[in-house]
Amino acid sequence: MATDNIPNATAKRLPIYYRYLNILADSGKKRVSSTELAEAVKVDSATIRRDFSYFGALGKRGYGYEVEILINFFKKILNQDKLTNVALIGVGNLGHALLNFNFHKANNVRISAAFDINEEITGTIQSGVPIYPMADMKEQLTIQQIEIVILTVPSPVAQKVTDEIMETGVKGILNFTPLRISVPDTVRVQNVDLTNELQTLIYFLDHFGTKDDEEDSLDV
Numbered sequence: 001m002a003t004d005n006i007p008n009a010t011a012k013r014l015p016i017y018y019r020y021l022n023i024l025a026d027s028g029k030k031r032v033s034s035t036e037l038a039e040a041v042k043v044d045s046a047t048i049r050r051d052f053s054y055f056g057a058l059g060k061r062g063y064g065y066e067v068e069i070l071i072n073f074f075k076k077i078l079n080q081d082k083l084t085n086v087a088l089i090g091v092g093n094l095g096h097a098l099l100n101f102n103f104h105k106a107n108n109v110r111i112s113a114a115f116d117i118n119e120e121i122t123g124t125i126q127s128g129v130p131i132y133p134m135a136d137m138k139e140q141l142t143i144q145q146i147e148i149v150i151l152t153v154p155s156p157v158a159q160k161v162t163d164e165i166m167e168t169g170v171k172g173i174l175n176f177t178p179l180r181i182s183v184p185d186t187v188r189v190q191n192v193d194l195t196n197e198l199q200t201l202i203y204f205l206d207h208f209g210t211k212d213d214e215e216d217s218l219d220v
């Protein structure tokens with residue numbers, strides 16, 4: 001089944017579907033229609049049907065979707081069976097918040113190592129995660145076979161730190177810094193910018209009120 005070329009917006013909705021399907025399964029529900037799912041996850045049913053259609057026939061017209069089949073399907077696609085270790089670089093205000101949070105609601109991803117230059121925190125363990133000095137970064141990323149890094153360093157050092165990361169086996173960076181970092185084609189960068197999200201929200205409220213177009217909504 002080809003899942004390589006699904007649109008970004010669809011890929012971003014998959015964890016939302018997966019989370020809600022688990023809630024349905026926990027409440028004993030066996031079957032769900034795209035309309036019911038649409039109501040719960042606030043994505044219109046046509047979009048849900050189109051998203052699911054990228055993965056072949058997951059349901060039948062007029063019958064809906066088997067909750068368990070969908071869960072098993074998304075579990076595989078989202079790699080929920082496999083624990084992904086992630087590293088955090090830059091344990092300041094934002095880094096601390098992410099360490100505290102540590103994705104405890106997702107059982108397939110966790111921050112297993114953090115790095116900083118601040119000697120007051122290196123060598124300590126915060127929220128159960130060891131903070132290593134930057135001098136240990138390459139070695140630890142390699143030993144722990146970490147392929148994903150969350151970047152929360154100040155923007156003036158973001159590219160330099162990225163270049164160091166590129167000397168390891170890291171394949172993906174969740175970039176919280178405002179700098180648009182340069183990486184080789186083999187590495188994927190996902191930028192997170194709360195200011196941008198807030199401004200987009202303000203724009204939609206100003207122009208369209210509260211009724212948003214699903215394709216452009218902020219949680220795509």
Ligand SMILES: NC(=O)c1ccc[n+]([C@@H]2O[C@H](COP(=O)([O-])OP(=O)(O)OC[C@H]3O[C@@H](n4cnc5c(N)ncnc54)[C@H](O)[C@@H]3O)[C@@H](O)[C@H]2O)c1
Pocket residue numbers: 089090091092093094095115116117118134151152153154155157161175176177178192193194195
């Ligand atoms: N995307 C967003 O919505 C969003 C929101 C807030 C902050 N930010 C960005 O996130 C980053 C962190 O913000 P913050 O408020 O936590 O900053 P901060 O100054 O509190 O933390 C930065 C941390 O990085 C460490 N650091 C500095 N140079 C380093 C280096 N070369 N290698 C490793 N660690 C290094 C510092 O010691 C510090 O602990 C900034 O780039 C900021 O602009 C983004």
